[in-house]
Amino acid sequence: MKVSVFRRAHFNAAHRLHNPNWDDARNKAVFGLCNNPNFHGHNYELEVKVRGEIDPETGMVLDLAWLADLIKQHIENRFDHKNLNLDTLEFRELIPSAENICLVIWQILRTHIPQTFDLLVRLYETPRNFVEVGDC
Ligand code: NI
Helix, strand or coil: CEEEEEEEEEEEEEECCCCCCCCHHHHHHHHHHHHCCCCEEEEEEEEEEEEEECECCCCECCCHHHHHHHHHHHHHHHHCCEEHHHHCCCCCCCCCCHHHHHHHHHHHHHCCCCCCCEEEEEEECCCCCEEEEECC
């Protein structure tokens, strides 16, 4: 029987949604306020779900302190208080939409979490708008 464990995290970041292949009118029509040339911020809320078997020696699926530290080291330290477009390599070319941010976070965490676990990442860009990437 597989059991899921969750960790929540948080970061603030600025972004601009802009497709350089389009003119200003089309960018504004598609991206609206998120196309503001001088950027704007979001309070991103992150939920990370890891699913696996309970280890009979610990009674735990995994050590949530380890997961918390992993998220801190690889996600919060990388993105918190950053301008995603200007300050991060990940979004130099990639549009920092909630979908792409969530996918990048999933890809980063996936490389650090053993393949015996399923991984799902949910990212809230606002309390009402959120996206998910994952396999559980
Ligand atoms: Ni935005």
